[in-house]
Amino acid sequence: MRRDEGADVDKGLDRDGLFVREGALSKVSAAFAEVVTGARAGIAAAFGPELLHSAYLYGSIPRGTAVAGRSDLDLLLALRRQPTPADRAAADALQAELDRRFAQINGAGILLFGTETLLSELERYDLGWFVACLCTPLLGPDLAEHLPRYRPDTLLARETNGDLALLLPRWRARAAAATTDAERRTLSRGAGRHLVRTGFTLVMPRWQGWTSDLAESAEVFARYYPERGDQMRAAAAAARTGSADPGVLTLLFEELGPWLAAEYTASHGVKAPRP
Structure with a gap:
């Protein structure tokens, strides 16, 4: 039986009881627009299309609830291969640069994963769900297209x-x-x-x-x-x-x-x- 549509939306589900992706670039407030633009440019420069498959925002900024000076900038990068120590060092440097440039954020954090891991059967109901439901596409093709719809079970x-x-x-x-x-x-x-x-x-x-x-x-x-x-x-x-x-x-x-x-x-x- 389908639940009331309005109640479902309020609870983050569609009328069939499936997760609705919680964030969107359209929800980013004006105070954080330049932060997102800077992050997109910094990711592209640091990793490049040969290594980077896709990049995502998550957390309060794409949900539209971020508070200037208090909220973090949270990013997830999907690489075409498994991350190396050099990749982690590049991510750390980018984190520090974004934190230095933008007073609106209380630090930046970057998660790194290989696409093989994110799409694996083992991670289907953990990292896969996280990408498909809690992450907002920022760069590259969306991995959610290769993942199922999810229920709160x-x-x-x-x-x-x-x-x-x-x-x-x-x-x-x-x-x-x-x-x-x-x-x-x-x-x-x-x-x-x-x-x-x-x-x-x-x-x-x-x-x-x-x-x-x-x-x-x-x-x-x-x-x-x-x-x-x-x-x-x-x-x-x-x-x-x-x-x-x-x-x-x-x-x-x-x-x-x-x-x-x-x-x-x-x-x-x-x-x-x-x-």
């Missing part, structure tokens, strides 16, 4: 975020090794984002929709797990601004995180192992 939940138990020990090790508040804020921001998105995808098949908004994600989660709602809201707050508070790190890595990993495995299973 348990398979997608498992393959996107069913690896939280593997991440927790790494985060704890980083927290133990951190010597500055800046390091702790960076860690809590990244881990908080991951936990909120994992909490959301835990309930996504029941909610039957998609959102990338962290605050909304936490509230959707809280509808199904009200006893954990305040913890997820705290994770969303850490995701937005970062926190050096030891109590917040304990909440993320020792309280919410372990419970969420166990509940996720019980509900959706474990993500297919990667090499």
Whole structure:
């Protein structure tokens, strides 16, 4: 049975329950237009058509929700072969150049993958879904044309975020090794984002929709797990601004995180192992 069309659009789905790509170049605000133009030119100059298959924007800028001075510039590059250390160095240099040139962004990040990886069966419901549904084409042919349409089901939940138990020990090790508040804020921001998105995808098949908004994600989660709602809201707050508070790190890595990993495995299973 088809759901109400307006409700589907509000939840990031079409009337048949399939994901609608969340970003578009037409949604980029005037404040970030020159950033996108600069990124496009910088990518083309640094990589060139013989190496670069396609480039994509993702995050708040193509969603039209970016805030000048606070939002990141997030890019994904699909290369015609597997990335090399030299490619990573070129991406790092481009990141630094874009961050230097544009005060509107709070840093730039570039993900590098080979097209073979992005289109592989192993990544069909993780990186493939990410490209097809959360990335906005910027340069080159769109890989989404070679990928399926997606539904917010348990398979997608498992393959996107069913690896939280593997991440927790790494985060704890980083927290133990951190010597500055800046390091702790960076860690809590990244881990908080991951936990909120994992909490959301835990309930996504029941909610039957998609959102990338962290605050909304936490509230959707809280509808199904009200006893954990305040913890997820705290994770969303850490995701937005970062926190050096030891109590917040304990909440993320020792309280919410372990419970969420166990509940996720019980509900959706474990993500297919990667090499």
